Amino acid sequence: MPLDIRLPIGAMLGLMGLLLAGYGLLGDQAIYARSLGLNVNLIWGSVLVIAGAILLVLGSRRNRGGGATDRG
Amino acid sequence: MTLSILDWTLMLVYFAFVLGIGFTLKRHTKTSADFFQAGRALPAWVCGLAFLSANLGAQEIIGMAASGAKYGIATSHFYWVGAIPAMVFLGIFMMPFYYGSRARSVPEYLRLRFDEKTRAFNAVSFALMTVFSSGISMYAMAKLLQLLHILDAPFKALGWDPSYIFHTCIAVSALVVLAYILFGGLSSAIYNEVLQFFLIVAGFLPLVYLGLRDVGGWSGLTRDLPVTLTHAWRGFGDPGTNAMGVEVFGLGMGLAFVLSFGYWCTDFLVVQRAMAADSMAAARRTPLIAAFPKMLFPFLVVLPGLIALSARPMAGGEVTPIVSSAAALPAQGLIPYKVAESTGQVVRDNDGRPVRDYDLAVPVLLLRYFPTGMLGLGLTALLASFMSGMAGNVTAFNTVWTYDIYQAYVRPTASDAHYLWVGRMATVFGIAASVATAYVAAQFNNIMDVLQLVFAFVNAPLLATFLLGMFWKRATGHGAFAGLLSGTAAAALHHGLTIPIGAAAGVKGGWIAMLHRYPSEMAQNFWTAIYAFSACFAVTVAVSLVTRPRDERELVGLVHSLTDKPRDERMAWYLRPVTLATIVLAATVLLNVVFF
Numbered sequence: 035m036p037l038d039i040r041l042p043i044g045a046m047l048g049l050m051g052l053l054l055a056g057y058g059l060l061g062d063q064a065i066y067a068r069s070l071g072l073n074v075n076l077i078w079g080s081v082l083v084i085a086g087a088i089l090l091v092l093g094s095r096r097n098r099g100g101g102a103t104d105r106g
Numbered sequence: 107m108t109l110s111i112l113d114w115t116l117m118l119v120y121f122a123f124v125l126g127i128g129f130t131l132k133r134h135t136k137t138s139a140d141f142f143q144a145g146r147a148l149p150a151w152v153c154g155l156a157f158l159s160a161n162l163g164a165q166e167i168i169g170m171a172a173s174g175a176k177y178g179i180a181t182s183h184f185y186w187v188g189a190i191p192a193m194v195f196l197g198i199f200m201m202p203f204y205y206g207s208r209a210r211s212v213p214e215y216l217r218l219r220f221d222e223k224t225r226a227f228n229a230v231s232f233a234l235m236t237v238f239s240s241g242i243s244m245y246a247m248a249k250l251l252q253l254l255h256i257l258d259a260p261f262k263a264l265g266w267d268p269s270y271i272f273h274t275c276i277a278v279s280a281l282v283v284l285a286y287i288l289f290g291g292l293s294s295a296i297y298n299e300v301l302q303f304f305l306i307v308a309g310f311l312p313l314v315y316l317g318l319r320d321v322g323g324w325s326g327l328t329r330d331l332p333v334t335l336t337h338a339w340r341g342f343g344d345p346g347t348n349a350m351g352v353e354v355f356g357l358g359m360g361l362a363f364v365l366s367f368g369y370w371c372t373d374f375l376v377v378q379r380a381m382a383a384d385s386m387a388a389a390r391r392t393p394l395i396a397a398f399p400k401m402l403f404p405f406l407v408v409l410p411g412l413i414a415l416s417a418r419p420m421a422g423g424e425v426t427p428i429v430s431s432a433a434a435l436p437a438q439g440l441i442p443y444k445v446a447e448s449t450g451q452v453v454r455d456n457d458g459r460p461v462r463d464y465d466l467a468v469p470v471l472l473l474r475y476f477p478t479g480m481l482g483l484g485l486t487a488l489l490a491s492f493m494s495g496m497a498g499n500v501t502a503f504n505t506v507w508t509y510d511i512y513q514a515y516v517r518p519t520a521s522d523a524h525y526l527w528v529g530r531m532a533t534v535f536g537i538a539a540s541v542a543t544a545y546v547a548a549q550f551n552n553i554m555d556v557l558q559l560v561f562a563f564v565n566a567p568l569l570a571t572f573l574l575g576m577f578w579k580r581a582t583g584h585g586a587f588a589g590l591l592s593g594t595a596a597a598a599l600h601h602g603l604t605i606p607i608g609a610a611a612g613v614k615g616g617w618i619a620m621l622h623r624y625p626s627e628m629a630q631n632f633w634t635a636i637y638a639f640s641a642c643f644a645v646t647v648a649v650s651l652v653t654r655p656r657d658e659r660e661l662v663g664l665v666h667s668l669t670d671k672p673r674d675e676r677m678a679w680y681l682r683p684v685t686l687a688t689i690v691l692a693a694t695v696l697l698n699v700v701f702f
Binding site for chain 1: 112115116119120123126127130131134152297300301304308312316319320420474475476477478479480483
C-alpha cells in the first residue's frame with residue numbers, strides 16, 4: 035500500500051471529533067433538546083477522537099514495524 | 107435549512123482530506139497498472155470496504171431508507187437474500203478466474219474466455235452504463251442539496267443568484283472527483299470509498315440510536331407499525347399479502363439468484379475492487395470481508411425508513427423544515443406527503459390515499475435528531491457517498507474504455523505512458539459526459555427511464571454467460587454472443603408484454619401487448635430477469651453444442667474444471683475463504699430467523 039489509509043482516515047475522524055466535542059463543551063446547550071437531551075456533539079465527538087486515535091496508532095505501528103503485514 | 111460555521115467546517119475537512127489523499131497518491135501513480143489496477147497492491151480489508159462502499163452511493167442510502175418506509179424490514183432482502191450469497195459465491199468460486207487469468211477487467215475476461223465480439227458487446231454497454239449512472243448520481247446530489255436549501259444562505263451572503271445552486275453543485279462535485287481520480291486513479295477512488303465507509307458509520311450510527319431511543323426501541327416500532335413492516339418474511343407466500351407484491355419463488359429465483367448474482371459477480375464496478383487486491387487470497391477474501399458489514403447495513407440504512415414512519419416531530423419545534431406547503435405535513439411520522447408542484451395539492455394514489463415522499467426519510471430524520479455539528483457530519487456522510495458513487499463509476503469507465511475499447515480497437519500497441527495518458531483523458535471525458543447526463547436527466551426524466559430500462563435488458567442475461575463460461579468448458583464464443591443477444595431480446599420482449607397493476611403502457615411495460623399483469627413493478631423486474639437468464643442460458647448451450655469448441659489448453663485458468671483449485675490449507679483458519687463464507691452465511695440465516 036503506497037499510503038496507509040488508516041492514517042488519513044484516523045486524522046480526519048480525530049479532527050472532526052475534536053471539532054464536535056469542542057463545540058459540545060463550549061457551545062449553546064439548548065440545541066440538544068433536539069437530540070433527546072443528549073449532548074451528542076460531545077459524546078459522539080469523543081468517540082470519534084478515540085476511533086481516530088486507534089486508527090492512527092494502528093497505521094503508524096505497521097509503517098514503522100514494516101513487518102507486521104496483514105497479507106495472506 | 108441553515109448550517110452553522112461548524113457544519114461547513116466539517117464538510118471542508120472532508121474535502122481537504124479527499125483532495126489530500128489524491129495528491130499524496132499522485133507520486134505513486136506512474137504506470138497504467140497503478141492508475142487502472144491500483145498496482146494490485148492493496149490489502150484485503152481495504153478492497154473489502156471499497157467493494158462494499160462502491161455500491162453504497164447516496165441513492166442507495168436514500169433509496170433503501172425509502173424502501174424501508176414503504177416495504178418495511180423486508181427491504182433487508184436486498185442485502186440478506188440479494189447480496190450476501192452472491193458475494194460469497196464470487197469470493198469462493200469466481201474470483202480465482204478473474205484474478206488468476208491475465209484479465210485486467212471483466213470484459214477482458216470475456217475476450218480470453220470467449221471472443222472479441224462478446225467482449226465488445228459487454229465493454230460498450232458497460233462503459234455507457236457507468237457514465238450514465240455517474241451522471242444520475244450527480245443529478246440526484248444537486249437536486250437534494252437544492253431541495254434542502256443548504257446553499258441558500260451562503261449564496262445570499264455572497265450576493266449570488268440562487269438559480270445557480272444546481273450548476274454550482276454539479277460543477278464542484280465534478281471538479282473534486284476529477285481532481286482526485288486524475289491524481290491517483292483507482293487507488294484514489296478506493297481510498298475515498300474506505301473513507302466514505304467510516305463516514306457513513308460515523309454519521310448514521312448515532313442517527314439510528316437517537317431515532318430508536320425516541321420511538322421506544324424495536325419494540326416501540328413493532329407496536330406503532332403494521333406487522334408486515336416489522337417482519338422480513340410475513341406474507342411472502344402470496345404476492346397479494348406483502349407490500350412488495352412478490353412471492354417466494356420470484357424472490358428466490360429473480361432477486362436472490364439472477365439479479366443479485368448478475369450484479370455482484372459480473373459488474374466490473376465492484377469486481378474491480380477485488381481485482382486490486384495484493385494476492386489471490388486477498389482478492390478472494392475481498393467480497394467475504396465486505397459481506398460482514400453488508401449483512402449489518404440494513405440496521406444503518408433500512409431502519410431509518412421505519413423510524414421516520416413512527417417518530418414524532420419535536421415538541422414545539424418546526425415539523426419538517428423541508429416542506430413548503432402545510433398540506434404536505436404527514437398524519438403520522440415525519441415523512442411528508444408528495445405535493446404536486448403545479449396544483450399545490452397532495453398527490454394521491456388510485457385508492458385516494460395520500461402518497462408519501464419516501465425519499466425524504468433520511469433528510470427529515472437528520473433534521474429531526476441532529477443539532478448543529480452532528481448535522482454537518484451527517485450531511486458530509488451523504489455527500490461522501492454521492493462523490494464516491496460517482497468516482498467508482500468513473501474509474502470503472504476509464505479502465506474499460508482504455509483497455510477494452512481503445513487498446514483493443516484503436517491503438518493496440520502503444521507505450522504504457524500513452525495508455526496512462528489515455529486513461530486520464532478518459533477520466534476527463536467520462537466526467538464531462540456525466541455532467542451532460544445530469545443535465546439531460548434534469549430536462550427529460552423519460553429519456554432516463556428508457557435508458558435505465560435498456561441497460562437492465564442488456565445486464566439481465568449476463569450471469570448465464572459467466573456461469574457457463576466459468577463452469578462449462580464446452581461453451582463457445584458464438585454461443586455466448588448469441589445467448590447474450592437472445593437474453594437481452596427476451597428481457598425486452600417480456601417487459602413489452604407485461605405490466606404492473608395500476609401502471610399505464612409505456613416505460614413501465616406493456617408497449618407491445620398486455621398478456622400478463624404483475625402485482626407490482628418489483629415482481630415484473632424479477633421475472634424479466636428470470637426470462638432473460640433462461641433464454642441466454644438455453645441459447646448459449648444450444649449454439650455452443652453446434653459450434654467448434656476451443657482447444658482445452660487455451661482455457662486453463664479460465665474454466666473451473668481445467669484450473670487447479672486454489673490451495674488454502676497453509677493459511678491460518680480465520681483467513682481461509684471457506685471459513686469466512688461459512689460464518690457470514692450462518693449469521694445471515696440467523697438474522698432472517700430473528701426478524702422472521
